[in-house]
Amino acid sequence: MVDIEQFKAEMLCGRDTLLLGSSERKKATIAAVIDEWPASCPETALIVFDHGGELYERFAGDALLIDLSSEGSFIPDVAEPFVSNEDIGVSSENIAYAIRQAIYQEIRSRDANDKFFDDLGKLVTDRMLTYMLETAKNVVHNLAAASSEEGGAGVSRTLDRINLFSIFCRQHRYVETLMTKIIGGESDILPVKYRIAEEENSGRPLTRDLALAKYILTRELRFQKNGDRDAPVPFADLLMTNGDNTNTQRCIKMQADASTSDFRALIAMITDNAALFSGNRTLKLESYLREPAGRPLFISGSGNAAADRGLAPLLTAAAGAAARNAKSSAVVLIPEIDRWGVFNYLDKFRQNWERLSFTFGYDNFFRLSLESRTDEERLIDTLYSSSVQRIWHASEEERICKAFETYVSEADVTYAPEDLDSEIRAIEREGHVSYASLQEPAERPRVRKRVRLRRSSGGTTLWITAGAKRSGKLTLESLLEEGETL
Amino acid sequence: MNTGSGKLPPLCAKYGRELNGRSGGVDQILEDFSALDRIAVALSSEEQNNVALTGAAGCGKTATVRKLAATIEAGRYRRLAGRRVVELNIDLINQDRKKRDLRFKHILDEAEYHKIIIYVDEAHRLSENDGPSNLMNTLKPYITSGGISMLISTTSEEFRRYIARDRAMERRFQSIELKEPGPKRLIEILKHVARARYPQTVFTEEAIAETVRLSAVCAPERAEPARSLELLHYAVSAAQIDMRPDEHAAEITKDAVRAAAALKTGEERAE
Known part of the structure; x- marks a missing residue:
C-alpha cells in the first residue's frame, strides 16, 4: 500500500x-x-x-x-532593491538592464527585420530607463539636500524614507517627450553646454532638463554617431531624424512602446493616481x-x-x-x-x-x-x-x-489524477510520484474587505490653479507633491 | 492503519460503493441472523476469512450481504467493529483493459491496508479473461496470504469452477449456501416487505398466499424469495397503474394478484 x-x-x-x-x-x-x-x-x-x-x-x-x-x-518601492544591490546598483545602465528584463515583452523574431526592430526597441528602452534613473537620482539628491542630509550617507537615509519607484515613474513623461521630439527632428531640445555650468555655479538644485543634459554631455558622448559631437541629444544614435523620413525611427519607438505597454500602463497608474496614493x-x-x-x-x-x-x-x-x-x-x-x-x-x-x-x-x-x-x-x-x-x-x-x-x-503510480480524491495529492519530481494527504480547510468567511480608493476634490488639480508657480523655500514635503519633483 | 470511519480510500470509492450505512431496501430484508452470524464468524476467522455465498439466482445473496453490512454498522459483531463492506464494480474496473490489473491490485492494496471487506457479486466475472490477465490471478496472492477478507456471491457451479479448482484458494474460502426459504419463512418475508415497502396498502392473507403460489408459474427459473417478491411488486404496480403518482392502492387482494400474474405472463388483462 x-x-x-x-x-x-x-x-x-x-x-x-x-x-x-x-x-x-x-x-x-x-x-x-x-x-x-x-x-x-x-x-x-x-x-x-x-x-x-x-x-x-x-x-x-x-x-x-x-x-x-x-x-x-x-505602494511597493520596486526600484530600490535594484539600486541597493551591490552588483546591479553600480550604474544606471546596470539597473536599467535589470529592470528591462522584467518589463520588456520579447517577440519571437521571425526574420532579420523583426530582430532589428526588437534589438533597437530594447536599446531604446534601456536608454529611456537610464535617463529616468538619472533624473530620479537627481531628485533624490535634491531631496537629501533639502533635508540637509549630507553626502552618500545622507542620500541613503533619504532613500529609506521615500518611494524611489514613484519618483522614477514621474520622470517618464519628460523622457517620453524627448523621444517624440527627437524623432520629429527637433534637435534643439537641450540647453547649450555653457548654461549648464552657469546653473551649477549658481548653487541652485539642478532642474530635470539640466540633470539630463549633464548626464548626456558627460556620459554619452561615445554614442554620438550623427556628426556633431558638440551638440549631443538624447537618443541621438537611436531615434534622431531630420524630420523628413521618420518611418524607421517611428517603428523603433513603436516596437519599444508595444513591448513595454504594460509597464507604461503601470507608470500611468502610479503617476495619475499620485494624489490618491499620497496616504x-x-x-x-x-x-x-x-x-x-x-x-x-x-x-x-x-x-x-x-x-x-x-x-x-x-x-x-x-x-x-x-x-x-x-x-x-x-x-x-x-x-x-x-x-x-x-x-x-x-x-x-x-x-x-x-x-x-x-x-x-x-x-x-x-x-x-x-x-x-x-x-x-x-x-x-x-x-x-x-x-x-x-x-x-x-x-x-x-x-x-x-x-x-x-x-x-508507471511503476510508481497508485493513483492517477482521475483516481485522486479531495484529500490526496500526487507530488511528482523527475517522474517519481509520492502522495500526500491534505485536510482541505473549510470555506472561510471574509475577515476583511478591501476599500476602493476614491478621488476627492482635494486630490485633483483645478484648472484655475494649474500652472501657478510655487514660491518659497523648497522643502521635502513640497518636493513630494503630486507632479512636482524638482 | 485506518479501520473505520472517514472517507473510503480513493480507488475503493471510485470503483466500489460502501454498503455500510446504506439503508435503501435493507430494512425490507427480514433478519436471518443464522445466515448473518455464519458469515460474520467466517469473516472474523484467522484462516478462512473469505466467504463464498452460494445459492440459486434470486435466493437473496446480495440482499444478505447488504444486511450484513448494516448489521456490522449497527455494532452487532464486535470483532468486526469498524470494518466496512465495499461492493466492487467489476465492469468499471474492466473498462480500462490496459490498466485493469494494476488498478485492481491497488484496490486490493487499499482494502488490505484499510481492512475493508471486499464484496464481489457474480464472482465468475473475475475470471472473465482466461490467462494471466484475469483478475483472479491478481486476487490470489491477497487471498492466500490472508491479507484481505472477501465476500463473493456465486452459484455453486461457478464456485466449483473458478475457486474450488485451485486448492490454495479453496482453503481460504468458506462456502456458505443460502437455501431458498421454506413456505412459512417465505410468507414472513413477503409480509415484512409488504409492510416496509407499501405501508399504505393492505395485503390480504390470501393475496400473500396467492403470490407464493403463482410466482412459480410466472418465473419458474428463479429462486425464492426473488420470484415472489417480483410478483408482489408487479401486483402493486398493476393495481396502481390508473392512479396518480401520489395515490396508493388501498388493498391488494387475491384477485389483484391473479390479474397481475395473468398480465405478467402475457394473458389479457381482466377488465
Missing part, C-alpha cells in the same frame, strides 16, 4: 512547483498553504499574487497588501524579506489589467533583488499565472533570482496559451519544464490525465 504522508506547506520552499488539476482542489491547496504558512515557515516570505483579492480577504492572520486600487494598501505607505521589499514574521504579502488586482501585468513581473524581479540583498528566501505563489503576465518571464526569473522559488498554477488554459504564444498541445510541456516539482490534484480532464501518463513513471 502506498505511503501517504501529510501535505506540508514547506514542500513548496526552494522548489519551483506547478499546480495541476481541478480548480477547486488547487484552491484548497493554496488556501491550506497560506493558512499554514505563518506557523510553518515564519522566516520565509510568502508573496501571493491574489488576483481577485479573496485569498487576502479570507486570511485570518496578519498580512500585507499591495493593491493599487485600495485604501490602506502599500499609502511605502513597502520596502528588502525590509519585508529580511523579517517577514510570518506575514504573507498579497498582491491583488487593481482592476487595470495592463497595470497589473506591468506590476507583477517587476515586483517579482524586485523581490528577487531584495531577497539577494537581504540574503533571505521567498516563495512566490501565483495561483493564476495567466492573469498576471508573468509566465513569459518565469524561466528568466528562475535563472536570475536564485532566492525565489515559484509555485504557480493557471486559471484558464486557453488564456495562458494565448499569453505565452504557445500551442495548447505544447503548453503542458512548457509548464512542466518551468518547474522541478508538480502537485497533481484530482482531475478527469483528459489533458491532465494524459500529461500524467506521459511524465510519471
